[in-house]
Amino acid sequence: MSKLNSFLRKPFLVGPLLILLLVFVAGCSGSKDTPDQNKGANPGTDADQLVNGGTFTYGRPASVNSFDLHNQITSNNAFAIDKVFEPLITFNSDGEIIDWLAKSHSISEDGLTYTFVLRDGLKFSNGTEVTAKDAVFSIQRHLDVGGPLAIAAQVASLKDQDDKTFVITLKEPYTPFISELTNFSNGIIPDNFGGVSEEEFFKNPIGTGPFVVEKWDPAGDLTFSKNSNYWQEGKPYIDKLVYKLIEDDSQAINQLKAGEVDAIESLALENANEIKQGADTTVVTNGSWVTEQLFFNTLDEHFSDIHVRRALALALDREGLTNALTFGYAQVANSLLPPAIPYNTNDTIKALNYDVNAAKEELAKSAFPSGFSTKLLIASGNSTRAQEAQIIQAAGKSIGINIEIESIELASFRERFFAYDFSAMLNSGQADSPEANSILAFQTDPNGFSKSYWTHYTNDEVTKLLNEGQKTLDGTERGDVYANLQQILADEVPYIPLYYPDILKGVRSSVEGLVVLPNGSLRFEDVHLK
Template sequence: MQFTASIKKTLWSGTLAVLLMAVIAGCSGQNNTAASGETAQPSASQAADAGNNTSEQAAGGTFVYGRPAAVTSFDLHNQITSNNAFAIDKVFESLVAFNSEGEIVDWLAASHTISEDGLTYTFVLRDGLKFSNGNAVTAKDAVFSLERHLKVGGPLAIAAKVDSVTAQDDKTLVIKLQEPYTPFISELSNFSNGIIPADFGGATEEEFFKNPVGTGPFAVEAWDPAGDVTFVKNANYWQEGKPAIDKLVYKLIEDDSQAINQLKAGEVNAVEALALQNAEELKNGADTAVVTNGSWVTEQLFFNTLDEHFKDVHVRRALALALDREGLTKALTFGYAKTANSLLPTTIPYNANDTIKALNYDVEAAKAELAKSAFPNGFSTKLLIASGNSTRAQEAQIIQAAGQAIGIKIEIESIELASFRERFFAYDFAAMLNSGQADSPEANSILAFQTDPEGFSKSYWTHYTNDEVTKLLYEGQKTADGDARVEIYTKLLQTLADEVPYIPLYYPDILIGARSSVEGLTVLPNGSVRFEDVRIGQ
């Protein structure tokens, strides 16, 4: 997804995986795992993406960041949506991370090695690591964190078959797998694999996640689960001299128009929920700018395959053929997105976007396809969207018109974001607009979430089930990077393009609206932002 720039850009996503919008242009597409031997590692000062030319900007102060949804939990093992994920990653950090180019780099680990058979992963922690409370970080904390994740599972469960997690000494962690799992090192960069104190530092789980303690650049000072969060600078942060700001406030602004107005007025320093149509206005504004990156996100139209209409593959194919995806992309994204052919963004390896034969716009073919369905004369249905996002509202209208052209009457049902999430989590929808997002620079990150009917999300709440797709998914997880993996994922993605349990619409850039006095924002391809280097102009 995306993910440095001096001043660059984000699309509000409905989920993390998902998510959402889990996103996506900075990833280079290189293979990120599999090779054995120790990787070349950056120093502590090099590990983070540096901000550009911040010397004239003031250190200290409070940075206010407008966001469309409140932070409801800091439990890293039980969360997935972006409202929580992008707060959790400010407090907790993982052994490895990804940079703005989507490359895996060592983070809390100074180095790591992978055995030639792909079964043993050894991590050596950085010297002098401390939690925000000043206590030393040891390999035992990492063991506790990963074992808790294995026990809890959660929406971003560790999918690898882990045989053991042990502390060889205070600084050395060894993870042994029962069988090779190629995405493992990439998935360890997920926010859900952050390191927490062993035994929650003596607190109960409930107490700990109300007042979380981690290694991240910030600690929680005040938190309203229905409103704002105030973070304070972690004085024990391992990257010397960072963060530059004293406080970071996540301000809840549920409407994108209100967010833009508050940014223009200087009430916030930046906004996450930047609608694509507002990008040029802010880019050309006297006091505003746009921070951008490519993303690991795919904007999609999702079908509930348990629905009486959309369980029919001919209905899904008909609507895909009736929809002018290229026209929709040009009309709504203002050059900040690319039309999608494949489920995988072009910034993710094995995306096959240029080789997939998608169901392109053809109204007559769409009518012929609908004639093959159980509803040849059309039907009425509903399209669920979250309110407050003008781009999604316009997408819905274009889809509504496409359906009308072939006899499918679509009623648009717009509800507030929290209720929207509750509805699709409960499969209480026929079709919905949302985005899918990789949480790490790995094809499996999206594919597992959107194609495994037995997984946490049941194929992203579509309940799409295809035994051959499931078989290919598992084969891809065990196959080393190379031509064989290309063949597996190409076949899997073509099947998805043929059966369309979801219609990939476009790959949006990440767009962040910011005051022009701000420097050092680092936008990541998953839609999150690093604030370690941020400075605020006077």
């Protein structure tokens, strides 16, 4: 399922979009058996010039308030959880599924049995050995908890065949399963929480990741220290990693320029070229799994009307918005799925393109032909979102819809839309894994955790297609299912896709080896500071 973007995941900013070609054949092992080592910051530096040690400070717009991997979804927590806990398999910076804690994996021809063999010498950060029993406990706890990224596959059994071999058996085939196992929520934790209570464990988490929690203020900064028992020998190269809370984009830019932080997570689009061309700063980038969107609460009296939603979609010049706000770092979105995800239909879908006259005609078909007043909810501190809101406000005005922009701080923003206390909002959706279902399930399932991404959009045909896509093997038939699903979404617009942003991170020029992943997270284990 999709993880939330924007302050649920901030929008990632775009250069030429990297198209990720993913090929997976049921019954085959992962395509790679080694950790990802590519797309780091400033690649090609002579290793002899690099020095181990030091502290890397990363500016982030939201604090970390939980390490409970099965109960979290927002990026502020997810991108800290994945530094402590690691899954059996993961994806590299090209979006390819690779073995991680598992040295190999295989899938039976009937798509029901998944077998993982653990790497030799794996230890948790407290020095205890990682065994298949830990994997059984971890996945079972995820099944029991469910949570926002619940395992959707129908699991028949979990079994440790020996200390190194872990087997998952499904009741029925579920094509996205192998991809979804790469989610941070499927990280491996010690059996029975290592003998302590759940509450105590997640206050002082023990995992296999490159870092260990040293000092943590849930309302402020977080300091990690190097995991001396990390399975990748000699890594991480830095001694400490600090997540520094910087809630405002402009403050983050200023601190990066001043050298007070080594990198920033949120880089405003209008600052990208400035940072890229700075004497002491640069930009690291990757293609992303993100779609910036305008979301409608279909429980709202106005946006429950399909003609209202279609009218606003027709009134909005998405190409103009993209060109004006992204400075060449984005691609206009016609479809929900970004091009970096298989089965995207951005080039073939029939979207509601900019046409003010058609928009007025569409509104005339609604229950509010003379227009109405409404509100657009955004989180403060994000200059790009603020400008998006103004463009949307002007589009609404052109057809008689008066939109008041309501900008509130992050915590309140989350509370409001989690409670469906909004009419429309700006946010981003993104996949957590290289799989179409990762976004589609999160944004179209009315019975899922997010109730179609808090829009409560319900369409029986969409639900039918979603379920069909989950059971259909990869290939043309599955592509047809998802093409039909995406066209219905484009026609009924429970959300308007705006643009596909690349991931941009502002970084000091002294940083080497930073790896950007297409879900917006970073790998710090290869980082050196000059």
